[in-house]
Amino acid sequence: MAWAYVWAVAVWALISRDKRGGKLFVPAILMLGVLPDIDLFFGSLGVVHHTFTHSLFFWLVIFAPFLVVFGRKSIPYLAAVVQHFAFGDFLVGKVMILWPFSRSYFGFNIAMSSVLDVALETAGLLLAAGIVVFNGDLKRLLSVDNRNIPMLLPFLALVTSMLFFAVDWSLAPLVAYIWSRKLLTILVLDHVILATFLAVSAAQGLRALKQRALNMRKLR
Numbered sequence: 001m002a003w004a005y006v007w008a009v010a011v012w013a014l015i016s017r018d019k020r021g022g023k024l025f026v027p028a029i030l031m032l033g034v035l036p037d038i039d040l041f042f043g044s045l046g047v048v049h050h051t052f053t054h055s056l057f058f059w060l061v062i063f064a065p066f067l068v069v070f071g072r073k074s075i076p077y078l079a080a081v082v083q084h085f086a087f088g089d090f091l092v093g094k095v096m097i098l099w100p101f102s103r104s105y106f107g108f109n110i111a112m113s114s115v116l117d118v119a120l121e122t123a124g125l126l127l128a129a130g131i132v133v134f135n136g137d138l139k140r141l142l143s144v145d146n147r148n149i150p151m152l153l154p155f156l157a158l159v160t161s162m163l164f165f166a167v168d169w170s171l172a173p174l175v176a177y178i179w180s181r182k183l184l185t186i187l188v189l190d191h192v193i194l195a196t197f198l199a200v201s202a203a204q205g206l207r208a209l210k211q212r213a214l215n216m217r218k219l220r
């Protein structure tokens with residue numbers, strides 16, 4: 001999610017006059033950043049992880065109508081989804097990036113929670129944090145504004161993905177295990193920081209909704 005935001009902002013800064021790359025619809029960027037992994041939930045239907053939802057062709061087809069209607073405005077959103085498998089999974093895994101033209105898996109397959117993986121994930125989070133401060137997104141995302149309500153979606157997606165890996169554990173051994181491996185501790189900390197930020201942003205959105213309801217009541 002953090003790298004999706006970094007890539008989307010960078011791509012938008014490159015192709016537009018808006019050199020700060022703010023004002024993208026952040027909840028959509030974050031969701032697109034994890035959307036290819038939706039294949040994890042369709043395993044029972046015979047869908048194999050890292051196959052067609054991790055291919056360039058698949059997403060180009062899905063984005064074609066948006067590219068036609070919205071033009072280059074849709075490119076940062078395409079970048080958010082493509083970086084998932086062309087950057088993230090490509091480094092820390094292997095993906096069928098050329099499906100349906102080739103069913104070979106490509107990637108560097110660096111181990112998850114290795115030094116390089118944790119360094120990359122942490123760097124992504126720090127970069128994203130720097131950018132949100134610089135381009136004004138931080139102020140927007142933490143303001144009492146109902147445009148922040150959709151931040152609930154990436155929050156739930158992040159929490160779901162964390163539970164996906166933790167569901168077979170009870171809490172005490174899980175915490176002990178995470179604490180015993182420093183790299184994993186950092187990785188979990190990164191996730192907790194991001195989840196907290198998303199939760200606060202979504203809560204601010206919901207506060208705006210509540211205030212609106214109260215104002216409506218006063219008017220009556």
Ligand SMILES: [Zn+2]
Nearest residue numbers: 036037084089
């Ligand atoms: Zn993936």
